[in-house]
Amino acid sequence: MAAAVLVVSFAFWKGDEPERIGAAAYALVFLGALMTPDSGNLSVPQWSLMAMDVVLLAVFLGLALHSRRSWLVWASAFQALIVTGHVLVAAHLRPPSNAFATVINMSNYGLLIAMAVGTFWAWQERRIAAMGSDNRAGPPRL
Template identity: 75%
Template sequence: MFETIYAQVVLAVAVLVVTFAFLKGDEPERMGAAAYAIALLATTMIRDGTSLSVPRWGVMALEIVLLVVFLGIAWHSRRAWPVWAAGFQSLIVTGHLLVAANLRPPSDAFATVINMSNYGLLIALAVGTFWAWQERRAAAMGSGEI
């Protein structure tokens, strides 16, 4: 799965974003990063080498669970990034549902939707972590606790 340089670079970016969220984020960012990391590892472990035109029920179930987690974070958080992450994750789930419903989207289009949605999700997590970090720093400066 990580045979190409491109796949390795994307994995490295995902690891950096998750690490950044764990180090500088608040509880919602850490929960989102943990859920994303667990889903990434689980998806990697259950990947069976089938084509994208065949429903992969295990991967689809993981993506649905990740969507529910982001929706839960969005429901309980006052921040905007979980809503964006849930939106991008819903695109991924929709792609899986199209394959499961046998609507046969082109596999290149399906892979593009999954990849671009994952990029959007990682960007949302990184931006949300950055703003949470900056809010915490500003609050510390305002109270004189630098």
């Protein structure tokens, strides 16, 4: 949870609009998942969690289609892994509970890493653009 709070805070602090929208969507789904009653049985479909994860996937895909940010493609891929895990359980293919939990956890870490790296790149691009606009007048004339 600490990693999620740090990355979402970093995205709100230093990110551009796509990073902030992605971070807000992730934070809302994260909070919604915490408030959803958990059956504790990963072999039974958890429809509310699946619905939230599908909505988050749709947000990341929409942002990826309308933005030039490559981290959104990676975030979408990791979120698609999570949704695929839910679909496997819903289709009664019964993946082992440990494998399902591992896929969800590792995909969430991958998504957070993608968001952190994307936010860092956006921040650096903005700094470079700001430094470039300061030097447009050229060197001072003597």
